[in-house]
Amino acid sequence: MVERLRISGIVKLFVIILVALMVVACNVDLFGFFAANEQDDRLESRDIFNFLGPSDQGRDLGAAYSFVVVSDTHIEDGNAHGLEKLAYAVSAAGDKFVVVTGDITQNGKREDLNKFISIAEELRKAGIPCYPVIGNHDIYFDNWPVWKELIGSTSYRIDHSNTTLFILDSANASFGSDQLDWLQQGLGSAKEHVFVFTHTNLFTESPGDIMQITDSRERARIVSILKGRCDVMFMGHVHHRIIREVGGVRYINLEDYVGYRTYCRVYVGPGGISWAFEKL
Numbered sequence: 001m002v003e004r005l006r007i008s009g010i011v012k013l014f015v016i017i018l019v020a021l022m023v024v025a026c027n028v029d030l031f032g033f034f035a036a037n038e039q040d041d042r043l044e045s046r047d048i049f050n051f052l053g054p055s056d057q058g059r060d061l062g063a064a065y066s067f068v069v070v071s072d073t074h075i076e077d078g079n080a081h082g083l084e085k086l087a088y089a090v091s092a093a094g095d096k097f098v099v100v101t102g103d104i105t106q107n108g109k110r111e112d113l114n115k116f117i118s119i120a121e122e123l124r125k126a127g128i129p130c131y132p133v134i135g136n137h138d139i140y141f142d143n144w145p146v147w148k149e150l151i152g153s154t155s156y157r158i159d160h161s162n163t164t165l166f167i168l169d170s171a172n173a174s175f176g177s178d179q180l181d182w183l184q185q186g187l188g189s190a191k192e193h194v195f196v197f198t199h200t201n202l203f204t205e206s207p208g209d210i211m212q213i214t215d216s217r218e219r220a221r222i223v224s225i226l227k228g229r230c231d232v233m234f235m236g237h238v239h240h241r242i243i244r245e246v247g248g249v250r251y252i253n254l255e256d257y258v259g260y261r262t263y264c265r266v267y268v269g270p271g272g273i274s275w276a277f278e279k280l
Contacts, residue, residue, distance in 0.1 A: 038144055039172045042134070042154045043179055050152035051117065056129035060161040061096050064269035068098045069197070071236030072256035074137065075115050076106035081258050083119055085280055091126035095265065096160075098123055101236040101254065102135025102171070102199025108143025113150050131158060134171045135199040135237065155179055157186055163268070164190040168198035173214050180221055187229045193268055196226065196233040201253045203244050212238070223247060231273050232266070241277075 068090050073083055090098055098120075105112035120130035134154040138147055147154065154169040166183055168175060175183075175198075187194065201212050202219050213219050226233060227247030235253045242253035252275070254264055266275045 038139075038142075039169065039174065039176060042144060042148075042169055042171075043176065045148060046153050046155050046182070047157075048148075048152040049156070050148075051120070051132070051150060052129065052152070052158075056124070056131075057158055058160065059096065059129075061163055061268075063162075064267075065096045066093065066265055066267045068093075068095050068263050068265050069101060069234050069252075069254060070098065070257050070263040071101040071199075071234075071254035072103040072135070072239060072258055073100060073116070074103055074106045074256070074258040075112040078111055078115050080115055080119060082261065082280060083257065084122070086119065086263070087122040087126055087128070089278070089280060090123060090128055093265065095128060097128060098130040099165070099167075099197050099234065100130065100132050101197050101234055102133045103137040103236065103256075104132055104135065105138050106140075108138045108140045108146060110143075110146050110150070113138075113146060117150060131165065131167060131197070133167055133197050133199055134169055136171045136173070139171050155182070159191060162191050163193040163195065166190075166194070166196045168196060170198045170200040170213065173200050173212065175213070175218055175222065180218070180225060183222070184225045187225065190229070193273075194230045195266075196230055198233070198235055200237045201235045201242065202233070203242055203251060203253065204238070205240070205242050223249075231268075232275075234264070 070086070073080065086098070104116050116132070123130045132151055134147060154171070156167050158165040166186060168179060168183065202222070204212055223246055226249045230249045232250045232252055235251070236256065238253060239256040239259060241255045244251045252264065255262060257263065261280045262277050263280060264275050264277050266273065
């Protein structure tokens with residue numbers, strides 16, 4: 001009887017945990033959630049650009065410029081939730097580039113990643129490159145090979161005239177020591193302005209924000225690496241806005257586009273760096 005009660009208690013606890021994940025995580029699909037853990041393989045494919053071309057790198061941004069960051073677009077069954085309008089908004093504002101910080105798709109499906117690529121191509125026609133960041137939803141159901149074929153790398157560096165962008169893979173809620181070594185080394189040759197982009201959040205605001213970088217040593221190390229060497233780090237994943245400053249670095253966690261239709265416009269100039277949140 002005691003054994004039955006113990007098993008019953010374990011089952012109840014497991015159900016509670018699953019429900020909690022569904023409530024607090026980023027639009028979780030539980031069956032896909034357990035099917036993607038090939039980060040080492042992804043990081044071995046650094047600097048392979050099947051999607052980005054030479055024209056998307058090495059641009060003269062000027063002394064003052066702006067760019068846009070969007071997160072958690074969760075394109076599903078070809079539905080981009082109005083993201084198609086982004087090209088007009090960005091080109092009208094004269095932004096220099098766009099970054100999407102992960103969970104671009106809901107399930108990593110080919111049709112949905114192709115939908116994103118079609119939107120990015122509209123931006124490219126306007127002379128605006130779009131840099132994708134991989135999120136946990138983008139590798140659901142073992143769909144990393146789809147990303148690899150259509151996009152390429154999940155961890156890469158982009159250098160423009162006075163700005164360096166570092167794109168980091170945290171789709172499995174970790175960075176790994178090799179990737180952090182690469183970042184630390186790369187910062188030594190970075191340009192005047194440095195921006196880092198990843199998917200999984202470093203910081204939380206409430207006990208409910210359980211989906212984050214789980215290794216406290218990794219969080220401490222990346223904060224130490226970026227201290228005094230990075231302007232802003234952008235993240236998503238938890239579907240609400242969190243803004244912190246640590247060691248002179250601003251950490252901006254964007255709310256989800258799919259729920260709020262918002263994006264962040266960042267202004268860079270001789271007077272400093274500022275940002276504003278806009279609605280599409």
